[in-house]
Amino acid sequence: MSVTSIPCSVFWSVDPALLKPHPLYMSIYGEEVDVSNVINWIRNSQFPRPLLINQHNIIINGYPYWKAALCLGWNSISVEIRRFPNPSAELEALLLENADRNKTNEQKVREAIAWEQIEKEKAKKRQQLAACSTNQKLGRNVDKTHVENFPSSSRGLTRNKVAKLVGLGSGRNYAKAKQIVTKIDDLIQSGKTESALDLRSCLNKKSIDAAAKILKALPPDNNVKKLDDQEISCWNCKFCTGEKREDKHIYYCNKFGSLNFLKQPPTSRAVDCPEWSHRLAIEEHVNSMPNPSYFTLTLPSHLQPLFEDAARAESMPLPDWVCHHLLKIVQSSMGSRQ
Structure with a gap:
């Protein structure tokens, strides 16, 4: 690990009124918190460790202590100011700092x-x-x-x-x-x-x-959307393969992997899905192309989940993804021979 990847910390004292809770802390843990025990703990001379904040005065850890300091009317509180390399590292620190809480x-x-x-x-x-x-x-x-x-x-x-x-x-x-x-x-x-x-x-x-x-x-939600007189459902989505798995209620989506239609039916799942896309768009494109012939390619079964995830990451049906990348390899190989 390079030195620059390690967050740099500085210890300081700041006015708690200048600090703000992290928005993701609020969305994960909520705003309501009983700080009476924390206040009693502080009054018994058991001072908390410095609050962890970022360079923008956002609290990463120590929200209850911050609330207690405000209730006690403090005008100064010890903090550790840490500069994080990216928002993901900041969020990880927030979660780790709250790992032991109930x-x-x-x-x-x-x-x-x-x-x-x-x-x-x-x-x-x-x-x-x-x-x-x-x-x-x-x-x-x-x-x-x-x-x-x-x-x-x-x-x-x-x-x-x-x-x-x-x-x-x-x-x-x-x-x-x-x-x-x-x-x-x-x-x-x-x-x-x-x-x-x-x-x-x-x-x-x-x-x-x-x-x-x-x-x-x-x-059920009665506000079911429709498009071209066809109900929005996984069956009408271009990402749904219609391929059954060992469990007859499990179907494969090229975007999100295996879906259990017992847990959520295909209609309500499609209405809530931000990636839903009408199958007709794909069918019209396919029908406008010459009808291709096919041959079978057998691959080791342990590669299937890797290929499925890779195809899903690129928002492509698995057969199209395989053809796309095999063609790239062939073209690269032919180019290297010239």
């Missing part, structure tokens, strides 16, 4: 969502470094490095990793809880606060399974 199920899910983003950024950097190294060894133009990313792990492995990290058990359990938290946010945004609070209370005070039952019993 959390609700909802807070664990929101942490896991943040960790997923961090893992995605790390994987992207690993891919870029690996591609850069490979291109340099092969004498390729390094400007094209970022075009040839290759995922190092599947979406399922990442989910399992972050689920274990935040204490949610398995990736399957996390995926179920994530749906519940997403629904809570949707209900709040649509003004159905009471239903959102009931769902949140069940998730945090009972269990993920109990909340999942309530989620399943909620009435």
